[in-house]
Amino acid sequence: MPIKSYLAHPQEGKKEDLIKALSELKECEVMPATNEDVLVVVTDTLDDASEDILKEKIEKIDSLKLLAMVSGFNSPQN
Amino acid sequence: MYNSLSSRRSFIKKMAKLSAMTAAATMFPGILFASEQEAGIPDSANLDWKKGPCRFCGVGCGILVGVDQGKAVAVKGDPNCSVNKGLLCVKGYHQIMCTQAKDRLTHALVKKNGRYVQTPINEALDIVANKMKETIEKHGKDSVAMYTSGQSTIPEGYVASKLMKGAIGTNNLDCNARLCMASAVAGFLTTFGADEPMGCYEDIDHADYFITWGNNMAEMHPVLFSRMLEQKNRRGAKIIDFATRTTRSSTASNKSILFEPQTDLAVANAICYEIINNGWVNKSFVENHVNFSKGLTNMGYGVEDKYNFKDKPTKIDFEAYKKFLEDYTPEKVAKYSKVSVKDIKYLAAIYGDPNKKVVSYWCMGMNQHTRGTWMNNLVYNIHLLTGKISQPGNGPFSLTGQPSACGTAREVGTFTHKLPKGVVTNEKHRRLAAKIWKVPYERIPAKPTYHATEMFRAVDRGDIKFIWTQVTNPLVSLPKTSRYRPGMEKDSCFVVVSDVFPTPTSDVADVILPASWHIEKSGLYGNSERRTQHWDKMVEGPGETTPDAWMTIEIAKRMGYGDLFPYSEENHVEEIYNEYRQFHEGAKHGMAPLEVLKKESGAIWPYVDGKSTQWRFNAKYDPACSNDKDFHFYGKPDGKAVIWQRPYEPAAESPDTEYPFWLNTGRVIEHWHTGSMTRRIPVLHKAMPEAYVEFHPDDAKKLGVRNGEKIKVSSRRGSCVLPASINERGLPTRGQVFVPFFDENMLINDVTLDAFCPISKEPDYKKCAVKVEKA
Numbered sequence: 015m016p017i018k019s020y021l022a023h024p025q026e027g028k029k030e031d032l033i034k035a036l037s038e039l040k041e042c043e044v045m046p047a048t049n050e051d052v053l054v055v056v057t058d059t060l061d062d063a064s065e066d067i068l069k070e071k072i073e074k075i076d077s078l079k080l081l082a083m084v085s086g087f088n089s090p091q092n
Numbered sequence: 093m094y095n096s097l098s099s100r101r102s103f104i105k106k107m108a109k110l111s112a113m114t115a116a117a118t119m120f121p122g123i124l125f126a127s128e129q130e131a132g133i134p135d136s137a138n139l140d141w142k143k144g145p146c147r148f149c150g151v152g153c154g155i156l157v158g159v160d161q162g163k164a165v166a167v168k169g170d171p172n173c174s175v176n177k178g179l180l181c182v183k184g185y186h187q188i189m190c191t192q193a194k195d196r197l198t199h200a201l202v203k204k205n206g207r208y209v210q211t212p213i214n215e216a217l218d219i220v221a222n223k224m225k226e227t228i229e230k231h232g233k234d235s236v237a238m239y240t241s242g243q244s245t246i247p248e249g250y251v252a253s254k255l256m257k258g259a260i261g262t263n264n265l266d267c268n269a270r271l272c273m274a275s276a277v278a279g280f281l282t283t284f285g286a287d288e289p290m291g292c293y294e295d296i297d298h299a300d301y302f303i304t305w306g307n308n309m310a311e312m313h314p315v316l317f318s319r320m321l322e323q324k325n326r327r328g329a330k331i332i333d334f335a336t337r338t339t340r341s342s343t344a345s346n347k348s349i350l351f352e353p354q355t356d357l358a359v360a361n362a363i364c365y366e367i368i369n370n371g372w373v374n375k376s377f378v379e380n381h382v383n384f385s386k387g388l389t390n391m392g393y394g395v396e397d398k399y400n401f402k403d404k405p406t407k408i409d410f411e412a413y414k415k416f417l418e419d420y421t422p423e424k425v426a427k428y429s430k431v432s433v434k435d436i437k438y439l440a441a442i443y444g445d446p447n448k449k450v451v452s453y454w455c456m457g458m459n460q461h462t463r464g465t466w467m468n469n470l471v472y473n474i475h476l477l478t479g480k481i482s483q484p485g486n487g488p489f490s491l492t493g494q495p496s497a498c499g500t501a502r503e504v505g506t507f508t509h510k511l512p513k514g515v516v517t518n519e520k521h522r523r524l525a526a527k528i529w530k531v532p533y534e535r536i537p538a539k540p541t542y543h544a545t546e547m548f549r550a551v552d553r554g555d556i557k558f559i560w561t562q563v564t565n566p567l568v569s570l571p572k573t574s575r576y577r578p579g580m581e582k583d584s585c586f587v588v589v590s591d592v593f594p595t596p597t598s599d600v601a602d603v604i605l606p607a608s609w610h611i612e613k614s615g616l617y618g619n620s621e622r623r624t625q626h627w628d629k630m631v632e633g634p635g636e637t638t639p640d641a642w643m644t645i646e647i648a649k650r651m652g653y654g655d656l657f658p659y660s661e662e663n664h665v666e667e668i669y670n671e672y673r674q675f676h677e678g679a680k681h682g683m684a685p686l687e688v689l690k691k692e693s694g695a696i697w698p699y700v701d702g703k704s705t706q707w708r709f710n711a712k713y714d715p716a717c718s719n720d721k722d723f724h725f726y727g728k729p730d731g732k733a734v735i736w737q738r739p740y741e742p743a744a745e746s747p748d749t750e751y752p753f754w755l756n757t758g759r760v761i762e763h764w765h766t767g768s769m770t771r772r773i774p775v776l777h778k779a780m781p782e783a784y785v786e787f788h789p790d791d792a793k794k795l796g797v798r799n800g801e802k803i804k805v806s807s808r809r810g811s812c813v814l815p816a817s818i819n820e821r822g823l824p825t826r827g828q829v830f831v832p833f834f835d836e837n838m839l840i841n842d843v844t845l846d847a848f849c850p851i852s853k854e855p856d857y858k859k860c861a862v863k864v865e866k867a
């Protein structure tokens with residue numbers, strides 16, 4: 015049950031597009047910074063394989079410039 | 093919102109989010125996440141949003157607390173509050189979570205045979221009142237003392253002052269703002285004759301340059317720093333960080349200039365030298381609005397008990413001042429300050445350019461300084477020489493650390509020498525207090541007694557036999573706790589501690605009184621920009637928790653002073669505020685009526701004819717100016733501010749062969765002061781679980797110290813063991829170590845020195861000599 019957090023940096027002028035694209039992915043929670051061009055993304059997936067698939071999906075988003083992982087946790091479901 | 097924390101999974105998610113927010117803050121200091129505020133609010137919640145100020149720092153952000161069925165479940169920034177415009181920092185978002193801590197003090201505890209026994213609050217208050225009365229009868233009124241806080245509300249400070257000075261008749265009242273703001277107060281009074289900044293936060297929207305003097309705003313005043321960064325990005329405003337340690341603020345600034353501890357005095361004088369030498373003086377401003385004075389020098393450092401000092405000001409003229417500055421040419425100062433000639437000239441040129449608006453900000457770096465009053469005077473000198481003061485975007489701005497250091501400690505006056513208006517040494521001020529308090533004028537003593545450090549020395553000596561602390565944790569926050577902890581443990585003094593949580597201070601108490609937390613009572617705070625902020629009680633506190641003001645009133649009644657405290661339990665905040673407002677009536681300090689404060693997110697005093705005064709002393713904005721000139725420094729009898737001749741003098745203790753490092757102490761963004769609240773907020777505690785000792789990598793290499801390794805930091809006073817931190821949060825200069833003081837398990841104040849500024853009596857937590865070795 016991985017939970018990971020990332021900093022997602024949008025392409026110039028594409029912050030809103032990136033927020034929209036990430037919000038459409040149900041495993042992602044998006045928290046945009048109010049005053050900077052960066053988003054915190056927390057992913058919550060069933061297993062490592064789904065996490066990898068999700069990451070691939072995120073990295074294909076056009077408005078994304080860079081995705082940097084910050085932390086990863088594995089937790090039993092409760 | 094916070095109930096969900098019981099679920100491990102949502103807690104981990106929250107941690108993951110916080111790690112990312114913390115990482116983002118390292119890359120973009122001052123970054124804010126407004127949407128975090130709404131996260132986790134249950135969809136079904138039918139929240140009633142109640143307004144108030146944040147519990148924590150002196151920025152005074154407006155918060156909205158979401159209350160659902162009598163429980164506080166969410167916090168968000170108040171979009172209608174001009175201070176923060178809806179934004180909050182990481183402490184602000186999570187503040188209400190501390191109230192759920194399992195070890196909350198919910199009932200009074202009385203020590204019996206070495207054990208704490210839960211006692212009905214009324215019984216505990218009887219014990220405290222009887223003990224206080226008995227001590228006065230036996231040993232005189234100066235044998236009892238109260239030590240309060242810059243986090244006390246305005247009514248709490250007011251009734252403490254009325255009880256001690258008006259009812260009992262002793263000046264044995266001081267507060268923890270002595271440890272953080274006293275030099276700012278003394279600086280304002282000596283230069284302008286009137287306390288508190290002349291400008292306001294709107295200065296940020298107008299300034300071209302922000303010069304921060306020893307002030308890590310990205311961590312300590314994060315919302316204000318974010319407003320500065322916004323101006324940097326939008327308008328190209330520039331931030332210059334002048335400090336002894338590289339911090340998050342330095343890396344986000346346009347330029348970081350480092351100086352050798354204590355030499356800020358010399359650099360400030362060198363800037364003035366340059367301003368005069370280059371003809372950048374605003375001559376008409378200086379001629380019309382400024383006097384020149386000098387005071388005594390070689391004052392000592394107050395390290396001995398019963399140290400006493402009184403400055404003797406002498407008027408001088410501009411030529412004498414100019415001559416004095418010849419010792420402070422950039423070339424001479426560069427040699428010992430380690431600031432290059434080029435950088436000194438660069439700073440002077442910014443202040444000297446008539447077309448650039450400059451705000452100087454400072455907080456603990458300049459105040460916690462054995463020459464703190466002088467340092468405040470010196471920065472005012474720069475602004476007065478150039479006439480850059482009291483105008484939008486131009487001015488010196490001393491920031492406060494605590495949420496009501498201004499509103500309570502300074503304005504109500506919970507210092508030994510203060511009254512709600514003026515000082516005890518002034519007969520007119522004593523007469524006014526006696527009239528409003530309805531007490532005989534003779535009862536208010538004309539002589540100040542103990543300032544904070546001396547108060548705890550008196551406890552240690554056995555001179556004070558009863559002390560009551562409220563809203564503060566001195567056995568973590570005082571300097572040299574290695575002396576004052578054993579002092580408080582002595583049987584010679586009866587110790588009463590009012591608090592929300594157990595602390596190392598409550599550990600030595602004879603009686604512990606359970607206090608209501610922030611939103612469990614009504615109150616008023618006053619922030620750094622003279623803004624008075626009101627809030628109504630939002631939720632019930634647990635058990636027998638009681639507002640501090642009401643506990644003081646109950647003690648006063650039990651001691652026989654009931655007629656002086658005729659307030660009702662339900663309405664005492666309003667009744668006290670209305671009484672207190674009488675002290676400040678008039679155009680110079682008028683306070684907004686409560687009805688206004690209930691509606692708005694605060695109002696800035698002087699509040700005159702229904703309007704806040706944003707820039708004092710400037711006739712364009714301040715209705716109290718009455719000299720028919722553009723500026724009027726009406727705090728001084730002749731309406732003129734003072735440029736002070738203040739030299740560089742060394743620190744009380746400097747590194748030597750035995751103790752070769754400077755020790756600098758301070759705060760971190762995650763924790764509020766001694767950590768008694770924020771260490772009980774799981775996300776903040778996990779993000780910063782323990783203190784550390786920060787090294788410059790070159791020093792660490794020389795000593796063979798690795799990250800995380802246990803290090804013993806010792807001084808002539810005591811020692812403390814902490815893990816090493818290299819290249820993490822901050823970067824001290826070579827020959828300096830830095831330790832944050834929030835961690836009660838690693839008491840760095842056992843190591844610090846209780847030297848203080850002889851004028852303000854504020855201790856210097858930023859400079860003493862230590863050695864470091866592997867533990």
Ligand code: SF4
Nearest residue numbers: 146148149153181184
């Ligand atoms: S900046 Fe200060 S007042 Fe504002 S939310 Fe943070 S701690 Fe509270």
